[in-house]
Every structure is written in C-alpha cells, then in structure tokens.
Amino acid sequence: MPKSINLHPFTVLALTAAVVTMTTAAGLWWLSCAVITVCVLVAGWTGHLRRLAVLSAAILIPTFASLLLIHGLVSQQASGLIAVAGPFRVTEGGLEAATVLGLRTAVLVVAGLLCTLLISKHQLVAAIDLSPAPPQVGYLLAATLFLLPHMADKQRTIGQAQALRQAGTGRGLSGWFQRVRLRAVPLVLASLQDAHDRSSHLSARGFPAAGSHTRLRTVADSVTQQRVRWISLLCAVVGPTAILAPFWGSA
Amino acid sequence: MSPNLLLPEETSSQVLRRRILATAGTLLLIGTYLVLVITQPTGIAEGLGQGVALVTFAAYLAAAVMLLVAVLPDLPVSTLTLIPVALALNIILGQFVGSVMVPLYLDSIGTVLVGFLAGRRAGAATGVLSTLIWSLFAPTVLPFAAGAALVGFLAGTAARFGALRRPYLAPVAGVVAGVLVGVVSAPVAAFVFGGTSGVGTGAVVAAFRSMGDSLLSAVTKQALISDPGDKAIVFLIAALLIYALPKRLSGSFDFIRRYRVLGQRGTK
Structure with a gap:
C-alpha cells in the first residue's frame, strides 16, 4: 500500500523544479546518478517503486x-x-555525449514521474482552486483527470457492443480502420453531446465563479512549506545561473 | 450560447493585459526559435549546452503558459466543457492507436477537433493544456507545449479559412500545419533532449547525421518527414468526425456559425 506524503502539491512541484534545473545545469554524470538514486529510494520508501520503474523504463x-x-x-x-x-563512427566523445544527454533526460523523467506519483490529484486540484490561478484551470485539470477513466470505460463498452454485433471483425489495415471508426465515432459523438449538455448547466450556474469560495477539502500547508517553496523557486532560477556563469564568462 | 448574465463584464485593462501576454508569449517563442536557428549552439552535452537546454525548455514552456493565460479567460463555457473531452480523446485515441502497432500518433486529434469547432484560440489553449496534463505521465513532453499550441492554432485558422468546406482540403491543411509544427518543435528536440525519444525517429536522425548534417538540421529533416503525414491524417479524421456530428450540435458553436466553417454542409 503506497504511503501518502502530507506535503502541499506545490511544495513537491517546486522542489522537483529546483532539483531538475540545478542537476541539468551542473551536467555531471555522478550528480545525475545520485539524484536518480535518491528518487528511487524515495519511491521505494513511499511504495511507488514498481510504478516508477515501469513508467520510467517505458x-x-x-x-x-x-x-x-x-x-x-x-x-x-x-x-x-x-x-x-x-x-558508422563510434568515438569516446560521442558515447559520452549520449550518456550525458540520456542522464539529463533521465533526471527529468524520474523526478517528474516521482512528483506525479507523490501528489494526490484531488489535492492538486484543490491547491489550484485555492491559488490565484484562473478558476478555469482547476476545472479543466479536474475534469480531464476524472473524465479519463470514464471515457476509457466508455470506449471499452463501445468495443464490446460492436464485438457483440460482430461489427469491425475484418483483418488487415482496412479492418483496423473499421475498428477505429466503429469505436471512435460513437465515443466522440457521445462525449461531445455530454460536453454540450454540461455547458448549459454550468453556464446557468455562473461558471466560472470569481472570488473566494468555500471548499470542503483542505490542503495541508505551513509557513515552513511556503518558505521551502520560495527557496526552491529561487534555486530553480538562480542556481543554474550561478552554475553556468563561469561558462558565460569564458564564452 | 447567450452571454452569461451572472458574471461581470471584463474591463479594458484585463483585455489589454491578455493582449500583452499573448504578444509577449508569441514574441518569446519566435525570438527563442530565431536565436537557436541563427546561432546553432554546439556542444549541447557540456558547459553552455546545459544552459541552452534550460533556456530553450524554459522559454518554450513560458511562451505556451503565457498564451494559455491570455486565452483561457476569453473562452466561453461551451468551449471550456469541450476541452477536457478533447484532452481525454488525445490520450485515449493516442493510446489505442499506439497499442495496435500502427506507425501513427493521432495524439492531437482532440486538439484539432477543438480548433475546428471553437477556433484557433481555443485550439491553442487545448494544445497547451493537453501537454501540461500529459506531462504528469510523460514529463519529456513539457517543452513541446508551444508546438501543441501551434497545432490547435493552425487547426482553427484552417477551419476559419475554409479547410472543412471540402473534405480534401483538410489533409492539405494538415500537411502545411505538420511542416510548421515540425520546424518549430525541432529546436526543442535537438537542444533540450539532444535528438528524438523514439528508436525509429532516432535512426532517421542518425542517417541524416551520417551524411554530415548538424543536429538541428537532421532533427528538422526528420520532423519534416514524420509530422506532415501524421497531421494530414489527424486533420482528415477530425474533419470526418465533425461531418458526422448532428447539425444542432456543430451549429451550437459560435465559431462554426460565424465563419461558415462547414460551408454548404452546415446549412443543409
């Protein structure tokens, strides 16, 4: 059972941004490996190791x-x-460049995915709603994240219904196109109709509501976390500049 | 849909702020692209190369977010409810196509649908949001947000100028969009990631590199091979899906009515 981390989602995001930007700026293979190792350890401690490994490997x-x-x-x-x-021409420099670039991407992928696994999507939506971001952002994020499984179910159901009526059983490329068409057209039409119906209800209720409003879900936050966020964001901007300043000077 | 009577009218300063943001985002994108193409930094894996990667990543992402913030408050509720459906379609249809080993992406079909139905601003916003949400599952797509915005923007522009009035015009518009998107996205692939993230596309880039091309040139040529075909198919499928919509549904979008996007088809 994965453990939950009681941190504000923006704190996790800010820390990830700082780690990724500073590691990328440093461009040191051992630092990238160390960051990946720490991410793996955190994933193991929180019970997300398997998912992190599968998603990262893909x-x-x-x-x-x-x-x-x-x-x-x-x-x-x-x-x-x-x-x-x-x-083909294999050189030491070429292999080194491939490794450095691969590790640079690996840090972004592993740290980014760990960040996603650690953040609860409910908490993220609540945090965005409570932030000064436009209210549409919270709605769009929440609607997409919760619509995804719903639409995936709908797509499976449409596929089963088409299979029951033995439609789209052809082989080869034409059979594949027929299957895509028989699944996609009902899915798209039904989803657009649902969206159209929702829009009238939302519009009638004054969406998007501006100003502060009550939320039942609270997002854990503290002064310490706010400080950590500001320091992380500062590091994400100033850190790479400080690391790369000597190169700018020499260039 | 009639304007909402419960919400306050927006002030001229809000409109001005959004225009400034949109202009700044566009200029940042164009400026970054031109600087990268003109200077063509070398040594992307060491020293200043790390800085180039970070600056490219940050500039492309910031431009996309600025465009999103400029456009989002302007979208009507009917478009806002359409966007999550489009984002989910991007992901679900993209995964389904990927699962059957057909060499297509079709992961921008929802973005193109929104561009066709609700216009270029809505299309651009859908492209950026799609990338931001997809980055929760694949962080490497994050700097491609500007390219995704361009797909939606070009889909809306094509629809506005009649690409849906004849079925054969949609894939032609897709090819043009694919060329532009490929050219704009190539610097991100080259300078942020040092190439592409797929083995097939990597082999094409390697082939061009073996002929003596620079990394940016090789990645751009690879993008010009892959993207136009994919976008032509996506534009055609999105057009066919829109033709299949009931008239009362497609006609409920102001953009479709105002610019007679479907031509005679929309009035029959």
Whole structure:
C-alpha cells in the first residue's frame, strides 16, 4: 500500500523544479546518478517503486537507444576514435555525449514521474482552486483527470457492443480502420453531446465563479512549506545561473 | 450560447493585459526559435549546452503558459466543457492507436477537433493544456507545449479559412500545419533532449547525421518527414468526425456559425 506524503502539491512541484534545473545545469554524470538514486529510494520508501520503474523504463529505454544511435554510432567528433565501419563512427566523445544527454533526460523523467506519483490529484486540484490561478484551470485539470477513466470505460463498452454485433471483425489495415471508426465515432459523438449538455448547466450556474469560495477539502500547508517553496523557486532560477556563469564568462 | 448574465463584464485593462501576454508569449517563442536557428549552439552535452537546454525548455514552456493565460479567460463555457473531452480523446485515441502497432500518433486529434469547432484560440489553449496534463505521465513532453499550441492554432485558422468546406482540403491543411509544427518543435528536440525519444525517429536522425548534417538540421529533416503525414491524417479524421456530428450540435458553436466553417454542409 503506497504511503501518502502530507506535503502541499506545490511544495513537491517546486522542489522537483529546483532539483531538475540545478542537476541539468551542473551536467555531471555522478550528480545525475545520485539524484536518480535518491528518487528511487524515495519511491521505494513511499511504495511507488514498481510504478516508477515501469513508467520510467517505458520512456527512457527508447530515449537512450535513440541517443546512442544519434550520438554514439554516428559521432562527428574528430578525436577519441573507437571504431569505424561505413557510415558508422563510434568515438569516446560521442558515447559520452549520449550518456550525458540520456542522464539529463533521465533526471527529468524520474523526478517528474516521482512528483506525479507523490501528489494526490484531488489535492492538486484543490491547491489550484485555492491559488490565484484562473478558476478555469482547476476545472479543466479536474475534469480531464476524472473524465479519463470514464471515457476509457466508455470506449471499452463501445468495443464490446460492436464485438457483440460482430461489427469491425475484418483483418488487415482496412479492418483496423473499421475498428477505429466503429469505436471512435460513437465515443466522440457521445462525449461531445455530454460536453454540450454540461455547458448549459454550468453556464446557468455562473461558471466560472470569481472570488473566494468555500471548499470542503483542505490542503495541508505551513509557513515552513511556503518558505521551502520560495527557496526552491529561487534555486530553480538562480542556481543554474550561478552554475553556468563561469561558462558565460569564458564564452 | 447567450452571454452569461451572472458574471461581470471584463474591463479594458484585463483585455489589454491578455493582449500583452499573448504578444509577449508569441514574441518569446519566435525570438527563442530565431536565436537557436541563427546561432546553432554546439556542444549541447557540456558547459553552455546545459544552459541552452534550460533556456530553450524554459522559454518554450513560458511562451505556451503565457498564451494559455491570455486565452483561457476569453473562452466561453461551451468551449471550456469541450476541452477536457478533447484532452481525454488525445490520450485515449493516442493510446489505442499506439497499442495496435500502427506507425501513427493521432495524439492531437482532440486538439484539432477543438480548433475546428471553437477556433484557433481555443485550439491553442487545448494544445497547451493537453501537454501540461500529459506531462504528469510523460514529463519529456513539457517543452513541446508551444508546438501543441501551434497545432490547435493552425487547426482553427484552417477551419476559419475554409479547410472543412471540402473534405480534401483538410489533409492539405494538415500537411502545411505538420511542416510548421515540425520546424518549430525541432529546436526543442535537438537542444533540450539532444535528438528524438523514439528508436525509429532516432535512426532517421542518425542517417541524416551520417551524411554530415548538424543536429538541428537532421532533427528538422526528420520532423519534416514524420509530422506532415501524421497531421494530414489527424486533420482528415477530425474533419470526418465533425461531418458526422448532428447539425444542432456543430451549429451550437459560435465559431462554426460565424465563419461558415462547414460551408454548404452546415446549412443543409
């Protein structure tokens, strides 16, 4: 059973932004590995390790393979030649570039996904509603996150209904197109009709309501967390500038 | 739909602020793109390359968010309720197509639908929101928010100028949109991620690199191969879905009526 973390969603987001920007600016392989390790440990402690591993692998395996193809196999660097065969040219610099770029992406993916896994979507919607963001943002986020499983169910039901009436059983590309059409058209038409019906009800109730309004769900926050958020945001902006300043000077 | 009588009218300062935000977002996007294309920074994996990645990421994301903030308060409720459906369609249809091993994405179909039904501002907002919400499951899409906004914007523009009045015009508009989106998104792929995130697209970029192209040039050529075809199919499917809508539903959108988006088809 995954543990829940009693932090304000914006605190988790701000910390993630600071970690990702500063690690990217530093561009050190050992720092990237250390950040990924810490993320894995946090995921293990909170019970999200398996999901984090599956989701990260789905993104990072093709990314690493692609970077190895682009930088590792057809390097344009002159020095550090390892092997040459036809159009392929493997150099130490090329492999190093592929690794550094892969680790840069890995930090973004692993830290970003951990952030998503740690934040409760209900808390995130509540936090956005309580923030100065336009009220439409909270509605759109909540509606999309809660509509997704509903529409996925609807799509499965449509697929089952079409299978029962033995429609869309053809093979090959034409059969695939027929299946897509038989699922997509009813799904889209029904969803647009639902959205149209909802809009009249929302409009009649004065949506989007401006100003403060009562929410039953509270979002845990404290002065310490607010300070952590501000410091994290400051680090996300000032940190990379400070790290990269010597390079700007030399350039 | 009639204007809401319960909400206060917006002031001229609010309208001005939104216009400034939209202009600033567009200028930031164009400025970043031009600087990257003109300077073509090298050494993206070391030293200043990290700075280029961060600046590109931040500028493209900030431009997209500015455009979203400028557009969002202006959208009518009928469009606001349509956007979540479009976002869910992007994800569900994208996953379904991905699960059957067909080399298409179709993950912008909802964005294009909103652009066709509610106009370019709504399309652009849907593109940005779609990327922001999808980034909760795949953080690497975050800097592509501006490209997604452009897809929605171009879909709305195409619909406004008659791309839905004839079925064969929609895929033509899709090809043009694909070229523009590919060109705008290429610097993000090149300078933030050092290439592409798929093995197939990576192989194409590697092939161009082996012919001596720079990274930006190779990624741009790969995008010009992949994106126009995908967008042509997405635009065609979205157009066919809109033709299948009941007239009372498609006619309920002010954009469709005002610009006679469906031409004779909408009046039959």
